[in-house]
Amino acid sequence: xxxxxxxxxxxxxxxxxxxxxxxxxxxxxxxxxxxxxxxxxxxxxxxxxxxxxxxxxxxxxxxxxxxxxxxxxxxxxxxxxxxxxxxxxxxxxxxxxxxxxxxxxxxxxxxxxxxxxxxxxxxxxxxxxxxxxxxxxxxxxxxxxxxxxxxxxxxxxxxxxxxxxxxxxxxxxxxxxxxxxxxxxxxxxxxxxxxxxxxxxxxxxxxxxxxxxxxxxxxxxxxxxxxxxxxxxxxxxxxxxxxxxxxxxxxxxxxxxxxxxxxxxxxxxxxxxxxxxxxxxxxxxxxxxxxxxxxxxxxxxxxxx
Amino acid sequence: xxxxxxxxxxxxxxxxxxxxxxxxxxxxxxxxxxxxxxxxxxxxxxxxxxxxxxxxxxxxxxxxxxxxxxxxxxxxxxxxxxxxxxxxxx
Numbered sequence: 001x002x003x004x005x006x007x008x009x010x011x012x013x014x015x016x017x018x019x020x021x022x023x024x025x026x027x028x029x030x031x032x033x034x035x036x037x038x039x040x041x042x043x044x045x046x047x048x049x050x051x052x053x054x055x056x057x058x059x060x061x062x063x064x065x066x067x068x069x070x071x072x073x074x075x076x077x078x079x080x081x082x083x084x085x086x087x088x089x090x091x092x093x094x095x096x097x098x099x100x101x102x103x104x105x106x107x108x109x110x111x112x113x114x115x116x117x118x119x120x121x122x123x124x125x126x127x128x129x130x131x132x133x134x135x136x137x138x139x140x141x142x143x144x145x146x147x148x149x150x151x152x153x154x155x156x157x158x159x160x161x162x163x164x165x166x167x168x169x170x171x172x173x174x175x176x177x178x179x180x181x182x183x184x185x186x187x188x189x190x191x192x193x194x195x196x197x198x199x200x201x202x203x204x205x206x207x208x209x210x211x212x213x214x215x216x217x218x219x220x221x222x223x224x225x226x227x228x229x230x231x232x233x234x235x236x237x238x239x240x241x242x243x244x245x246x247x248x249x250x251x252x253x254x255x256x257x258x259x260x261x262x263x264x265x266x267x268x269x270x271x272x273x274x275x276x277x278x279x280x281x282x283x284x285x286x287x288x289x290x291x292x293x294x295x296x297x298x299x300x301x302x303x304x305x
Numbered sequence: 306x307x308x309x310x311x312x313x314x315x316x317x318x319x320x321x322x323x324x325x326x327x328x329x330x331x332x333x334x335x336x337x338x339x340x341x342x343x344x345x346x347x348x349x350x351x352x353x354x355x356x357x358x359x360x361x362x363x364x365x366x367x368x369x370x371x372x373x374x375x376x377x378x379x380x381x382x383x384x385x386x387x388x389x390x391x392x393x394x395x
Contacts (some may be wrong), residue, residue: 063329064329064332245318245319245321246318246321246323246337246339249318249323249337250337260327261327261328261329261332263327263328266314266327270316274316274317274318277318277319
């Protein structure tokens with residue numbers, strides 16, 4: 001029996017329709033589950049349907065294959081006539097395709113065809129992909145980052161797979177007992193407005209946990225204003241510096257999910273990042289894998305009172 | 306003569322500009338070029354692929370800025386060298 005459930009992630013609500021057995025395995029989504037009567041009047045960010053039938057080949061035009069990072073899934077992107085996009089996803093660069101995802105041109109509807117009916121990897125990838133695409137025009141970025149919260153502010157650590165994002169997040173928790181992990185791999189950030197102390201409206205960036213957190217089961221439905229973003233590089237020393245706008249832009253863009261060959265989406269990503277950079281500092285940290293790295297980093301990036 | 310490669314997008318960022326490969330043609334262009342106001346002005350004039358050389362860029366500079374022919378030519382030659390080594394013109 002297929003069921004439909006609703007989830008709220010970073011204030012965006014989406015639905016998943018799937019066989020009951022699959023929901024039983026989707027424990028990472030449970031903190032984000034909302035009852036149907038809380039679905040907003042203006043509708044869903046997107047709806048994702050897990051199809052029972054097998055994938056049937058359709059006529060497509062290949063666009064490109066994303067194999068940017070060896071440890072990341074390989075995604076073959078094609079266009080389906082005028083009706084939307086097809087994404088064929090494999091777990092790694094040279095693995096077989098695990099699922100096909102058909103997404104409407106407006107990214108509001110998606111159908112997922114899996115090779116194995118209970119493939120949580122496929123479901124997570126489909127949901128993440130469609131979430132990033134559908135939310136891009138709402139000043140929302142799905143990031144590849146680890147994020148810790150300290151004294152009420154979120155700090156995002158960026159870097160390619162293997163540069164030590166998770167390690168640095170753990171070092172913060174060791175160096176500062178009050179620091180905690182919000183998400184280890186795929187937090188969401190949004191540009192929002194708030195009322196400042198002097199009564200005027202100001203923009204700020206907020207980071208949210210998500211049902212996706214890489215290899216670390218950290219699925220927290222919590223959020224915090226962003227204190228700073230830090231791009232990490234392994235180095236024989238610990239040293240932090242603030243980045244100029246072009247570098248900051250490049251690092252945020254390369255860590256944000258999105259269909260970057262789609263001009264409208266690229267416009268949206270650019271607009272979001274450019275506005276975020278006006279209110280969100282971005283740093284670079286050369287670091288060793290030691291707790292001194294966390295202290296050097298925090299000394300530089302923690303906003304002064 | 307030089308021509309601008311296609312598939313790049315010039316975007317304002319703070320008080321500078323960045324040129325990024327944002328299309329299928331430039332999907333493997335893994336760099337981002339920063340440009341000041343002057344370079345961005347020149348790029349916009351040649352971005353559609355009209356052939357140009359240092360003389361042409363110098364003309365464009367003198368139309369927009371108070372600058373001697375000699376200075377404009379020197380700046381234009383430097384700009385072309387920079388763009389060639391960045392791989393955004395051919």
